[in-house]
Amino acid sequence: MADPVKSIVTPIRLEYDYTPGRATSRFLRGIARHCILGQECPKCHKVYVPPRGSCPACAVPTEREVEVRDTGTVVTFSIIRVPSENIHFELPYAAISVLLDGAGIPFFHVVQDIPLDQVRMGLRVRARWVATEALAPTIASIECFVPSGEPDAPWESFREHS
Amino acid sequence: MAELCGIVGIGQTKLAAKRVDVSMPGLVREAADRALTDAGLDWRDIDAVVVGKAPDTFEGCMLPELYLADALGAPGKPLLRVHTAGSVGGSTAIVAASLIQAGIHDRVLTVAYEKQSESNAMWGLSISAPFGVAVVAGAGGFFAPLVRGYMRRSGAPDDVGIRVAVKDRLNALRNPYAHLHLADINYQMVEQSPMLWDPIRLLEACPSSDGACAMVLAREKLAKDAPTRPAWVHATAMRSEPTMFAGRDAINPEAGKQAARDLYAKAGITDPRREIDCAEIYVPFSWFEPMWMENLGFAPEGSGWRMTVEGATALDGDLPVNMSGGVLSSNPIGASGMLRFAEAAMQVRGQAGEHQIAGARRALGHAYGGGSQYFSMWIVGSEKP
Numbered sequence: 001m002a003d004p005v006k007s008i009v010t011p012i013r014l015e016y017d018y019t020p021g022r023a024t025s026r027f028l029r030g031i032a033r034h035c036i037l038g039q040e041c042p043k044c045h046k047v048y049v050p051p052r053g054s055c056p057a058c059a060v061p062t063e064r065e066v067e068v069r070d071t072g073t074v075v076t077f078s079i080i081r082v083p084s085e086n087i088h089f090e091l092p093y094a095a096i097s098v099l100l101d102g103a104g105i106p107f108f109h110v111v112q113d114i115p116l117d118q119v120r121m122g123l124r125v126r127a128r129w130v131a132t133e134a135l136a137p138t139i140a141s142i143e144c145f146v147p148s149g150e151p152d153a154p155w156e157s158f159r160e161h162s
Numbered sequence: 163m164a165e166l167c168g169i170v171g172i173g174q175t176k177l178a179a180k181r182v183d184v185s186m187p188g189l190v191r192e193a194a195d196r197a198l199t200d201a202g203l204d205w206r207d208i209d210a211v212v213v214g215k216a217p218d219t220f221e222g223c224m225l226p227e228l229y230l231a232d233a234l235g236a237p238g239k240p241l242l243r244v245h246t247a248g249s250v251g252g253s254t255a256i257v258a259a260s261l262i263q264a265g266i267h268d269r270v271l272t273v274a275y276e277k278q279s280e281s282n283a284m285w286g287l288s289i290s291a292p293f294g295v296a297v298v299a300g301a302g303g304f305f306a307p308l309v310r311g312y313m314r315r316s317g318a319p320d321d322v323g324i325r326v327a328v329k330d331r332l333n334a335l336r337n338p339y340a341h342l343h344l345a346d347i348n349y350q351m352v353e354q355s356p357m358l359w360d361p362i363r364l365l366e367a368c369p370s371s372d373g374a375c376a377m378v379l380a381r382e383k384l385a386k387d388a389p390t391r392p393a394w395v396h397a398t399a400m401r402s403e404p405t406m407f408a409g410r411d412a413i414n415p416e417a418g419k420q421a422a423r424d425l426y427a428k429a430g431i432t433d434p435r436r437e438i439d440c441a442e443i444y445v446p447f448s449w450f451e452p453m454w455m456e457n458l459g460f461a462p463e464g465s466g467w468r469m470t471v472e473g474a475t476a477l478d479g480d481l482p483v484n485m486s487g488g489v490l491s492s493n494p495i496g497a498s499g500m501l502r503f504a505e506a507a508m509q510v511r512g513q514a515g516e517h518q519i520a521g522a523r524r525a526l527g528h529a530y531g532g533g534s535q536y537f538s539m540w541i542v543g544s545e546k547p
């Protein structure tokens with residue numbers, strides 16, 4: 001008698017139609033014209049990038065739009081050596097939490113053009129954009145961050161974000 | 163609270179990388195049968211069932227509460243499913259306890275499980291959305307930057323994570339249910355294991371496991387006549403917060419601090435380090451031991467690592483932590499929180515065998531989930547509160 005069947009492989013797939021809402025729509029349209037838009041909280045005055053339309057800390061809508069710069073500081077990071085199906089960066093890569101100049105909250109991206117053992121907290125970076133004709137309403141329009149060449153930011157200036 | 167809640171039965175499966183000998187229903191049934199046997203009860207004695215597991219995509223079983231109703235003996239009874247990411251095993255037990263405490267049911271069966279070998283949790287965790295870049299490779303990718311932030315902030319020696327990893331794996335050798343039994347575990351072995359998500363090494367991370375845990379909870383009148391002395395629920399607490407907001411301290415989250423304060427206040431505890439005999443907490447990456455020691459108020463901010471270095475959290479320390487080997491030795495995600503809660507209860511019932519802390523009278527069970535945004539915890543005692 002053949003071996004009994006104990007398990008079978010049945011792949012599942014999920015595809016979503018993403019509805020970004022007003023704040024994130026404006027952010028994504030901004031990205032498509034080389035511009036990073038945040039929204040400032042009327043209470044704590046922190047600037048959300050990307051904006052989600054509200055400040056969860058203060059529980060109020062955020063409306064005032066602020067353009068932030070495409071330079072920033074690496075507040076913390078990890079060198080990733082584990083493959084993951086949905087991630088398309090070549091291993092190993094440096095995942096960074098980057099605080100853009102003018103922003104009040106960091107977000108995840110990658111830093112390139114620097115040896116991995118030199119990636120550090122406080123490193124100053126700037127965005128490397130895709131070619132102008134390839135700009136699209138997705139954060140993938142920022143290919144990666146690269147060192148800006150400025151001196152490192154002092155720990156006290158970003159401690160609360162790391 | 164109107165009613166006291168006693169834990170009268172505890173069961174868990176052998177935790178392993180791959181349980182091909184059982185289906186998902188077989189897995190939950192194994193834990194539930196053991197809990198019922200421990201309680202000296204039968205399926206018909208159960209009034210309601212509360213089940214928990216991590217997000218459906220982690221193992222590819224959509225709506226497990228429908229699929230498993232039968233195996234959980236739920237037909238004709240109330241069945242609830244609880245869902246709070248990695249903390250779910252803890253919050254599931256708390257929901258079950260609240261049904262007793264509110265006087266709604268006399269006896270409740272609560273079960274949490276995960277059969278991770280049947281799917282791909284890394285895939286389930288690595289979401290891409292157009293407003294964010296997919297760089298976070300699984301849970302390690304999310305938590306590694308926080309660990310680095312903690313190291314910088316606290317000035318802890320670089321090897322605290324290695325020490326925790328060794329301690330918890332040594333504890334696991336005393337626990338026959340634990341997934342990882344690394345007989346030759348030592349400092350060098352952890353130190354030399356590959357960096358996966360720098361600064362987190364392979365052996366500083368939890369494994370991926372199959373397993374289930376179950377408990378039978380009963381109201382006071384029924385619990386006091388149980389064949390094995392019950393563990394009594396002294397206090398429970400849950401808190402949550404958004405994953406991201408400006409000014410959030412993701413290393414030492416406010417929700418965790420609030421939950422701990424609430425928990426100790428309800429249990430009448432003013433000095434947790436002295437008044438709690440042992441703690442089983444959710445440490446999927448070794449550096450979370452010192453981080454949670456601070457968040458839970460066992461150590462002042464910035465000094466949780468000293469407890470590890472000084473041996474305070476070892477089995478013979480003044481606050482043993484993760485006696486069972488913890489999440490670092492077994493991680494069926496959905497069940498992991500309940501395993502922590504159950505270990506706390508086993509300790510105060512004197513049921514923990516080789517990893518028993520002598521004379522444990524009051525124990526903490528703790529779980530967290532999501533991006534350190536859900537917290538659930540309970541204090542259980544050998545005496546009524």
Ligand SMILES: [Zn+2]
Pocket residue numbers: 041042043044045046055057058059
């Ligand atoms: Zn605000």
